[in-house]
Amino acid sequence: MRIGLLTEGGYPYVSGDARLWCDRLVRGLGQHDFDVYALSRSERQRGEGWIELPPQVGRVRTAPLWTAGDDGAGYGRRARRRFAECYGELAAAVCAGDAVARDAAGEASGGGSSSAADRFGSALYGLAELVREEGRGLTGALRSETAVRALESACRAPGALHAARGARIPDLLTVADRIERALRPLSLDWYDEEDGLGSVDLCHATSGGAAALPGLLARHFWGVPLLVTEYGVQLRAHYLGSREESGPARALLAAFHGRLAAEVYRQAALITPGNTHARRWQERCGADRAKLRTVYPGMDASRFRDVGERAECADPDTLVWVGRIEPGKDLVSLLQAFVEVRKARPKARLRIVGVPAGGPVGAAYLAQCKALAVQLFADEAEGVRELGDDPVPPVPPVSFEEIGGPDLPSLAEAYAAGAVVVLSSVVEGFPISLVEAMFCGRATVSTDVGAVVEVIGGTGLVVPPRNPRALAEVCVALLRDPERRALLGAAARARALELFTVEQNVAAFHGIYLEIVSHCPVRRAAADGTGEPLPFAVPAEAHVRGRWAESGTRSVAASGPRWAAGTPSGPGAAGAGAAGALSDSAQERVPAGEGTR
Incomplete structure (x- = not known):
């Protein structure tokens, strides 16, 4: 199968979080193909380059979190109105008082999702759909006066978060800036059904927060299942590291990250905490216990x-x-x-x-x-x-x-x-x-x-x-x-x-990958020229790595069947038969800079 590995501040860069763990996982699962979608945290990290990648990594796409990359584009009247509606809903859900804790408790007990959680998710996907239609401009909109006024209105609304009611304009500007940073993955050009996250069989986010956002969108747009692994819960790291902002700003940012974590846990097919301590944090944020599988980190003994x-x-x-x-x-x-x-x-x-x-x-x-x-x-x-x-x-x-x-x-x-x-x-x-x-x-x-x-x-x-x-x-x-x-x-x-050990970690994830894919419906059905479905059109060996295709094996593209004589083997070739899209893995793996918005 083809795995979309979503990372933040780590693999495949030389330095960063979870670098060794991800490398051991990818090398240990040589029977699968990996497309790496990496978010870098600093210019220095990008400048240090990548580690040597194994052949099963067919594509690496990178983007920075440390720079906004605002193209200066603006929205028209209709798009501005739509942005104001979505961001207003997002701000209202974030500022909905103590509902975050109540929503998490309700979801964990099987009581279903709350209106505030639904509003947050709808607003998030609404912003993503706006970016897909307009192509650009979200960065400027998230920092605009419209966004600040929406936050101010939500803070002053009845029943708003008590600690955020005293937020002043500098606090709101800080919060708007931090939310823009967290939502930068919405503006990336990774969301394509033929040559992006829509073509993978499974998204594996190696942390919560920004790394999981592309997986949320892949699930929303194409139904790609999402697996989330957290060895250090992002929300906990935010609580421990948030010391520079004022009290109202900290309260708003904590509420935002809590909502985002809850949405990630709600949409994930499975969640794999690294220990019981992380598991308790996830449950407190709304993770369903039925989705949790503890997988200890694998270390080289x-x-x-x-x-x-x-x-x-x-x-x-x-x-x-x-x-x-x-x-x-x-x-x-x-x-x-x-x-x-x-x-x-x-x-x-x-x-x-x-x-x-x-x-x-x-x-x-x-x-x-x-x-x-x-x-x-x-x-x-x-x-x-x-x-x-x-x-x-x-x-x-x-x-x-x-x-x-x-x-x-x-x-x-x-x-x-x-x-x-x-x-x-x-x-x-x-x-x-x-x-x-x-x-x-x-x-x-x-x-x-x-x-x-x-x-x-x-x-x-x-x-x-x-x-x-x-x-x-x-x-x-x-x-x-x-x-x-x-x-x-x-x-x-x-x-x-x-x-x-590394061996137990790799074996656990291999089983989890198969479990998730076996419970997911087929998303790309092959069809003939008239649009009629073609059962068994994609041979089973399309998912087998090697040079089997040189004999002229048949594969099916999304637009219909074709003959794939001389299909290249190696990274990117395995698993491509299901979607009929072949990529030049040698070009994809050259770190030609970031800024893939």
């Missing part, structure tokens, strides 16, 4: 095999923390806990392995943690200086390190450097560092946040977040008990190999 099999650690008195250094990881509590660990185990050592998160916040937090470590263990440093006659440099109790040095040449060796791996986060989605530690056969101590408990099961110890004393107690308990550490590490490795 081979690079941790040697460390996991040998089991022993470099230093039985060392704690290891691995990850990206940022405030949500709460290294401050970890350092405070390690003061107590040193009192009970004077030889204990803490190795913090990682790099700061991007931007000034990450760098400032790393500097803060280093300064705190110096302050907390200043007495020990003074004692070392007083000894003075020791020719061997003393080992510091706390060290900040990066992968790639002589002591830690690889990520696996970082986990092998300690007896216990610690996670001290206050905010966490799917804890990748814990899974990597489990592959290495390490005992773990973690805070009870996000999907931590679900990931480790009974193979690690869990404490409340922001509780240095509890964290210290369990770390000391494991440092004192090597037999218990060994048992927990072995159980953790077995659990990780069963649940979190």
Whole structure:
């Protein structure tokens, strides 16, 4: 089958979210063809280029989210009136008070869709249909005075969202700008039945939000089924990251993203959260439980095999923390806990392995943690200086390190450097560092946040977040008990190999693809010259990759049957027989710039 893979800020670019996961999925499903529709988040990301793509990727189409690309076109009177009606309905649905929560509860309980949810969906598709008819101009309209006035009217209407009633003009301008950014995929030229998303058998959005919008339109226009995978719920990320706007603007944007998430979940054929934590968020936003299938992320276990099999650690008195250094990881509590660990185990050592998160916040937090470590263990440093006659440099109790040095040449060796791996986060989605530690056969101590408990099961110890004393107690308990550490590490490795490998992830999605397509009606029926249907006109081998077509196999185009002698094999050829459209995959895969509006 042909899969339309919808990505945002990741695959096929060299850097970005979910890049490795998508690449492993595509390479693992070589029996299918993939068309990649990618939204990039920055000019830098686009400039870094793509990773090497496997042959089953027949086409890549890209578009930027970081620039509007307004062509300056305007709408005529009729189109302006239609835009005002659609955007007014959208704004009214967004500002409909606490109805978002009530709608989600009603849909989750099987009570059917609400009027506000229907209004939002109708307005969204109305804007998309306007773009299809007019071809351009939506970007300017979404930023126009008409849009701002519609938002203002919705905020002042009876029963509107209480927190948004005090929105001022600057707030409304900010909200209109952010909504325009979120709706940029509506203006793309990806929506074509012969050479776009209408030609695929299934759309797979690798995240919610903007990435899922093209899939919504493909379902609306041609009935293409939509699969949505979320390893980090977009709405949750918005709540956690929305700090720059005023209170009214945050309320309006949260309501908009909540409505969009609910519409995506309502129209999706299936939804695959990466863990129970994400699943609860999706259910709260209106996802039907019958559509949910938990599929854990697939990770490459081979690079941790040697460390996991040998089991022993470099230093039985060392704690290891691995990850990206940022405030949500709460290294401050970890350092405070390690003061107590040193009192009970004077030889204990803490190795913090990682790099700061991007931007000034990450760098400032790393500097803060280093300064705190110096302050907390200043007495020990003074004692070392007083000894003075020791020719061997003393080992510091706390060290900040990066992968790639002589002591830690690889990520696996970082986990092998300690007896216990610690996670001290206050905010966490799917804890990748814990899974990597489990592959290495390490005992773990973690805070009870996000999907931590679900990931480790009974193979690690869990404490409340922001509780240095509890964290210290369990770390000391494991440092004192090597037999218990060994048992927990072995159980953790077995659990990780069963649940979190690439192989289980690929197998799960292969089954889900077949399940979705098997329940969907045939969308492109072959017909003869008179319009009469031709049963069995498309041979079964039309979906088989290879050079079978060189013998002159018959295929059927949307306009009628034709003979496809010498049909090219390779990316883009497999699956094309169903629609009768063959693409030049070599040209499609050249990154000739973005701006495909």
